[in-house]
Amino acid sequence: MRDKHLTRAAIQDHRWPFVAAISACLLIATGWMALSAAALTALVGMVVCLFVTLIHAHDRHRWPSADRTSLLESWWELAGDRAVSNRSRQLTDSLLRISRNRDPLFRELALEHLDELVRRGEVIAGGTFIFEGTETWRIIYERLLRSPGLHLYRSVAWVKNANYWQDEPGRKSMAINFELHAGEQLNIERIAIIADELWPAGEVWPDEILRQWLHAQHVRGIWIRFVRQSALMQEPDLMADIGIYGSRALGTQELDDNCRTVRFTMTFDFASVVAAEERWKRLAVYAESFAGYLDRYDIPS
Amino acid sequence: MPPLLYLDTARLGPMSPAARDAQLDFVRLSAEEPSSLYFEQFLRDGFRTWPDSYQRRFPGLCTWSGIAGLKQAIRQLAGAPDEWQVLLANRSLSLVELAARAMFRVCRNVLATDLSWPTYQRAVETKAHQTANRVTVVPLRDDILYRAWTVDDVATYLTDAFITHQCDGIFLPAVDHLGIRLPIHRIVKAICRQHELRFCMIDAAQAFCHVSITECLNCADFIVAGSHKWMGGYLPTGIGLFGRRQSRSLIECLLRRRRHLRRLSDPMLNFVEQLDNSEIDGESETVNLTSLFTCAGAVSDYRSIPPGELTQRLTQIDSSLAAIPRPPGDWQPVRPVSDMRSRITLLRSEDRGSSPRRAEAVRKVWLSAGSIVSAFHNGVVRLSISRGAR
Numbered sequence: 001m002r003d004k005h006l007t008r009a010a011i012q013d014h015r016w017p018f019v020a021a022i023s024a025c026l027l028i029a030t031g032w033m034a035l036s037a038a039a040l041t042a043l044v045g046m047v048v049c050l051f052v053t054l055i056h057a058h059d060r061h062r063w064p065s066a067d068r069t070s071l072l073e074s075w076w077e078l079a080g081d082r083a084v085s086n087r088s089r090q091l092t093d094s095l096l097r098i099s100r101n102r103d104p105l106f107r108e109l110a111l112e113h114l115d116e117l118v119r120r121g122e123v124i125a126g127g128t129f130i131f132e133g134t135e136t137w138r139i140i141y142e143r144l145l146r147s148p149g150l151h152l153y154r155s156v157a158w159v160k161n162a163n164y165w166q167d168e169p170g171r172k173s174m175a176i177n178f179e180l181h182a183g184e185q186l187n188i189e190r191i192a193i194i195a196d197e198l199w200p201a202g203e204v205w206p207d208e209i210l211r212q213w214l215h216a217q218h219v220r221g222i223w224i225r226f227v228r229q230s231a232l233m234q235e236p237d238l239m240a241d242i243g244i245y246g247s248r249a250l251g252t253q254e255l256d257d258n259c260r261t262v263r264f265t266m267t268f269d270f271a272s273v274v275a276a277e278e279r280w281k282r283l284a285v286y287a288e289s290f291a292g293y294l295d296r297y298d299i300p301s
Numbered sequence: 302m303p304p305l306l307y308l309d310t311a312r313l314g315p316m317s318p319a320a321r322d323a324q325l326d327f328v329r330l331s332a333e334e335p336s337s338l339y340f341e342q343f344l345r346d347g348f349r350t351w352p353d354s355y356q357r358r359f360p361g362l363c364t365w366s367g368i369a370g371l372k373q374a375i376r377q378l379a380g381a382p383d384e385w386q387v388l389l390a391n392r393s394l395s396l397v398e399l400a401a402r403a404m405f406r407v408c409r410n411v412l413a414t415d416l417s418w419p420t421y422q423r424a425v426e427t428k429a430h431q432t433a434n435r436v437t438v439v440p441l442r443d444d445i446l447y448r449a450w451t452v453d454d455v456a457t458y459l460t461d462a463f464i465t466h467q468c469d470g471i472f473l474p475a476v477d478h479l480g481i482r483l484p485i486h487r488i489v490k491a492i493c494r495q496h497e498l499r500f501c502m503i504d505a506a507q508a509f510c511h512v513s514i515t516e517c518l519n520c521a522d523f524i525v526a527g528s529h530k531w532m533g534g535y536l537p538t539g540i541g542l543f544g545r546r547q548s549r550s551l552i553e554c555l556l557r558r559r560r561h562l563r564r565l566s567d568p569m570l571n572f573v574e575q576l577d578n579s580e581i582d583g584e585s586e587t588v589n590l591t592s593l594f595t596c597a598g599a600v601s602d603y604r605s606i607p608p609g610e611l612t613q614r615l616t617q618i619d620s621s622l623a624a625i626p627r628p629p630g631d632w633q634p635v636r637p638v639s640d641m642r643s644r645i646t647l648l649r650s651e652d653r654g655s656s657p658r659r660a661e662a663v664r665k666v667w668l669s670a671g672s673i674v675s676a677f678h679n680g681v682v683r684l685s686i687s688r689g690a691r
Contacts, residue, residue, distance in 0.1 A: 151433035152409070182558065184402075184432045187409065219550040221406025223499060289497060291407075291547035 317533030319598035326361030385544030393539030395567035408470030475508035480645025
């Protein structure tokens with residue numbers, strides 16, 4: 001029922017350009033008979049301008065986009081970006097083919113999938129990519145770390161398990177960290193939030209595997225700080241596993257009990273990056289440098 | 302005509318007797334036995350391992366106790382603990398570059414002052430630029446020399462600057478080339494009370510064998526010194542010292558990695574580290590080793606001076622100054638408060654009309670009066686009084 005109303009409104013809405021076009025033709029025909037050539041040219045110009053303005057106003061009303069651009073403006077803007085414009089054409093082709101299929105079940109399924117596509121498109125347009133149940137995010141991670149213009153990578157490792165980043169994908173990512181830091185392409189700093197069971201209150205050093213993991217980074221010049229999780233009880237928003245890539249992007253990793261990635265979210269939203277930098281500064285207040293610890297305590301033999 | 306008084310040790314110190322003997326006998330050895338069967342062993346383990354006949358023929362090399370022996374002697378001279386590492390290089394600049402490389406592994410913004418030796422400063426800035434980090438330079442010299450800043454003033458000022466500019470590393474000279482002796486330990490302590498200091502790099506080129514650098518050892522991650530100024534080695538040898546637990550493994554790892562990648566650009570540093578680690582690869586550059594033997598001779602001479610005598614000489618600087626032959630005119634000292642003085646003193650002519658202002662002309666006037674000094678623009682001269690000049 002609702003769809004029928006929409007269709008009727010759309011048909012009524014589509015009448016006006018025809019009415020406007022016929023009116024314009026009649027006006028120009030009258031002018032051709034009654035006016036001089038110069039006056040007729042001026043009249044045609046005025047009619048064209050009026051027509052374009054009307055289309056623009058109509059589009060803006062009919063296609064209110066997130067940044068309030070009209071369809072005409074959108075097409076115009078997209079035309080300047082060949083890569084996106086190509087995708088737009090491909091999407092339009094697909095939509096046309098979907099639209100031509102009259103099977104109701106097909107349409108129902110297609111619309112459900114399209115809704116999902118629209119939702120994902122909106123997330124991407126918001127600057128965010130989500131990877132669920134996969135370690136493939138590490139490919140994007142590496143691309144970002146290696147990208148020109150990125151000079152500082154700040155990482156917060158929320159270590160709830162001694163196996164944190166000890167698996168093959170984790171070791172490969174660490175190797176990239178070491179390579180880029182040693183090659184002076186990237187400055188890396190890391191704060192480790194360590195679960196109390198891995199670093200009991202009475203112990204000087206955390207769990208040995210973890211200590212070695214931190215030490216390996218320290219000797220390669222990655223500035224390491226660490227803090228017990230319990231020290232952050234009053235500031236739970238600081239407890240997160242994140243990476244701040246310059247001032248460009250923010251990655252958030254969520255792990256299961258076996259240290260496998262449940263979800264990895266990479267956002268290029270500047271406000272989110274700024275907020276993460278602010279949290280990084282607060283976290284640094286609680287954390288102590290690994291180097292300072294080395295100065296005070298012997299490494300267990 | 303009385304002999305000229307040499308007062309330019311801050312530029313190049315006079316060669317000590319043992320250094321001279323070592324050089325002369327090494328030159329003879331080079332002429333008579335350029336590549337002896339025993340040479341490698343002699344180089345590694347010292348004079349005592351040579352056959353008696355060699356010892357009798359080249360007695361001037363008796364101060365050579367091998368690479369490890371020289372390193373140990375330098376450690377003792379500096380007052381450094383046994384676990385500290387000593388690096389030897391053809392040029393101290395190579396060591397500055399190495400230290401800067403280590404420093405910018407962990408630091409994003411390093412605080413320096415206008416007291417830094419320009420060549421070293423440039424090396425640090427270049428490394429900062431290469432690694433997308435920063436060096437913040439703050440002025441200090443005029444406040445110390447002309448406004449009588451105290452040790453506390455300097456420590457407070459540098460701490461404030463460190464915090465204001467959000468620095469995390471520091472690069473300072475223990476004694477600058479114009480004789481200001483910075484209270485390094487006080488400064489570092491003041492900074493560490495309020496902020497995180499990741500790396501402290503000290504230029505001790507003018508301080509080593511001149512003033513005590515013991516307090517620097519408590520707070521510096523890397524100290525750069527040399528043999529050719531106050532030590533009396535004459536031939537330049539860069540000396541690097543590091544060993545703080547918080548940074549030792551970082552520097553060792555960096556050094557090892559660069560050695561393996563053959564990226565140690567300084568031939569002597571590369572050779573000595575290979576020799577010390579028994580990793581001679583047979584592909585290293587031919588190295589001029591003479592400065593190692595003169596360095597060993599100078600260290601030997603320096604260690605023979607009773608410790609109390611060195612302190613006494615520093616306190617007697619005013620009487621030493623008064624006895625120095627100088628050109629006529631009113632030469633007034635320009636120097637910091639007593640806590641920051643060294644054996645380097647600046648004098649400025651107050652007779653602005655009659656005295657020459659150009660550096661070369663001023664130097665000549667002093668030379669005519671019997672003293673060899675360094676001269677700067679505006680009629681300022683630098684007198685650096687070595688242990689030979691009383």
